[in-house]
Amino acid sequence: MxxxxxxxxxxxxxxxxxxxxxxxxxxxxxxxxxxxQLMLISPEHAISASREAYAQTLLPLQKEGKIDNDNRASQRVRDITGRIITQAIILFPQSRDWEWSVKVIDDPETVNAWCMAGGKMAVYTGLLEKVQPTDDELAQVMGHEISHALANHTAExxxxxxxxxxxxxxxxxxxxxxxxxxLALTGSALAAALAINLPNSRSSESEADLMGIELAARAGYNPHAAATLWQKMEKAGGGGPPQFLSTHPSPTNRQETLQQLAAQMMPYYLEKTERPIYPLD
Missing domain, CATH: 1.10.287 (Helix Hairpins)
Structure with a gap:
């Protein structure tokens, strides 16, 4: 039997x-x-799981008083991100219904930023303090991260x-x-949280570079800042790469490619048009 x-x-x-x-x-x-793209998880499911993962990630940090401690820094991040979100919604209308959010996490040792599916974002103070990005350079970070979400990289x-x-x-x-x-598969919320710490593929990185530099340029930020940002990121690593670079592998010709893209995106940057800010809490 x-x-x-x-x-x-x-x-x-x-x-x-x-x-x-x-x-x-x-x-x-x-x-x-x-x-x-391999898509066993639907974008809608990834967004739902990311919403839960975002809340679970921020709750203990909120209790420890590590969220949006510096009002000036938080407002700067919201303003830059809000201008990029406006352009994202124009180019990708389906993102209009996303519950966009960005928080600054007080962690001076972590040089990182991320965006989950559905526009749930975080920037660490370590990135702001150790890299000291200009507004144009910070816009490249946020444009790049938002592009990961727009391209369904979390679901992927x-x-x-x-x-x-x-x-x-x-x-x-x-x-x-x-x-x-x-054995059961990992829970969706946990999988979404883990996804932001998994290394991106080079094809995903190239995709986010292309989409992000265009979003930032359309939002009124100099695309040439993309190359200088990555130079600063590499220097910020010191003895080893910062977390941002560990999850965002850098092809050897990345800066050269970004410089070429910047030249193509300059017309968007130079447009004499209003760049409205999407309101973020």
């Missing part, structure tokens, strides 16, 4: 695995730049993590390891 039961279990799990593999092969989407990274788990499950089934074959 035990052998027969195990046979039925293994057969059903193998059937499930076949269905899952077919899902992996068909769950594709296209990014704003035309790149093919969550999907990659899920695909990895499915692959491990497949190995467990193949070798008959029933103890590990039934």
């Amino acid at each position: 035990k052998g027969k039961s195990h046979y039925k279990y293994t057969k059903s799990m193998k059937n499930w695995l076949i269905i899952t593999i077919l899902l992996l092969l068909t769950a594709c989407a296209t990014s704003p730049t035309g790149r093919s 990274r969550m999907s990659m993590a899920m695909a990895t788990q499915i692959g491990m499950l497949g190995v467990a089934i193949a070798v008959g390891d029933s103890d590990h074959a039934g």
